[in-house]
Structures are given as C-alpha cells and as structure tokens.
Amino acid sequence: METDLAGIARIDPAPRAAGGAKEGRPGDGGNGAGTAVITRTKTRTKRPNVYRVLLLNDDYTPMEFVVHVLEKFFAKNHDEAVRIMLHVHQHGVGECGVFTYEVAETKVTQVMDLARRNQHPLQCVMEKK
Ligand code: TYC
Numbered sequence: 001m002e003t004d005l006a007g008i009a010r011i012d013p014a015p016r017a018a019g020g021a022k023e024g025r026p027g028d029g030g031n032g033a034g035t036a037v038i039t040r041t042k043t044r045t046k047r048p049n050v051y052r053v054l055l056l057n058d059d060y061t062p063m064e065f066v067v068h069v070l071e072k073f074f075a076k077n078h079d080e081a082v083r084i085m086l087h088v089h090q091h092g093v094g095e096c097g098v099f100t101y102e103v104a105e106t107k108v109t110q111v112m113d114l115a116r117r118n119q120h121p122l123q124c125v126m127e128k129k
Contacts (some may be wrong), residue, residue: 048100049100049101049128050099050100050129051099051100051128052095052098052104052127052129053074053096053097053107053124053125053126054093054095054096054124054125054126055069055088055096055122055124056088056092056093056122056123056125057088057089057091057093058122058123060120061115061120061122062120063085065115065118066081066085066088066089066122067082068081069114069115069122069124070085073096073107073114074096076096084096096124104126105126107124108124108125108126112124
C-alpha cells in the first residue's frame with residue numbers, strides 16, 4: 001500500500017481470484033482497480049499562528065502611562081508591568097504578550113487608541129512569531 005501526500009491511503013488492486021474472475025470488488029466498475037479511500041485517524045498537530053505584541057520606547061510617554069497600559073490591556077500585575085516598562089525603556093522594545101492574530105490586533109488597537117486620546121506618542125506593534 002502507498003500513501004500520497006494528502007495522507008490518503010491507496011489500496012492496491014486485489015489479486016484476481018483463482019480461476020481468473022474479471023470483476024474486482026463490488027462497485028469498482030469492473031475495471032479491476034479496487035481503489036478505496038480510508039479516513040485519517042491520526043491527529044494532524046499544527047500549531048496556531050501566534051503573534052507577539054510589542055511596546056516601543058519613546059522619550060515622551062510617561063512611565064506611569066505605560067504601566068497603566070500593561071495592567072489594563074495585558075492583565076499584568078503592578079510589579080510585572082513596571083518590569084516590562086523598564087525593559088522597554090532600557091532596551092527600546094519589549095513583549096507584552098503572545099496572542100492569536102485577532103486578539104493581538106485588538107490589543108494593538110486598544111493601546112494605540114488610548115495613547116492617541118491622551119496625546120502620547122507610544123507605539124504598539126505586532127509581529128508574527
Ligand atoms: N522612555 C519613557 C520615559 O522616559 C518611558 C517609556 C517606557 C515610554 C516604555 C514608552 O514603551 C515605553 N518617560
């Protein structure tokens with residue numbers, strides 16, 4: 001038996017019965033092909049596409065505002081929010097979390113909206129992991 005790329009098993013033609021009967025399985029059209037499709041039982045494990053949401057440093061956004069953003073939209077406790085904010089402040093960029101595409105997009109929009117409404121230049125971006 002061979003297996004093609006789609007994982008569909010092919011059952012090779014059954015040997016003719018002794019005596020040389022022409023027909024194969026019932027319903028195979030009588031051409032002797034003897035094909036069948038079996039369903040896959042093995043689970044295909046594909047990891048979902050995930051995206052990192054990142055904060056970028058700038059010179060003007062107040063530290064307290066960034067901490068607030070991390071608590072409000074990324075469910076960080078105060079100590080963790082301060083740690084991430086300081087990481088961004090010192091290294092230029094830092095990760096707020098990892099999400100599926102739609103959730104990451106929503107987080108970015110929420111952060112950018114709040115920053116704009118408060119006239120801070122804070123930038124939040126997403127990148128495929
Ligand atoms: N660098 C800013 C300051 O000194 C603080 C800051 C931290 C801004 C993180 C943005 O993503 C940021 N006020």
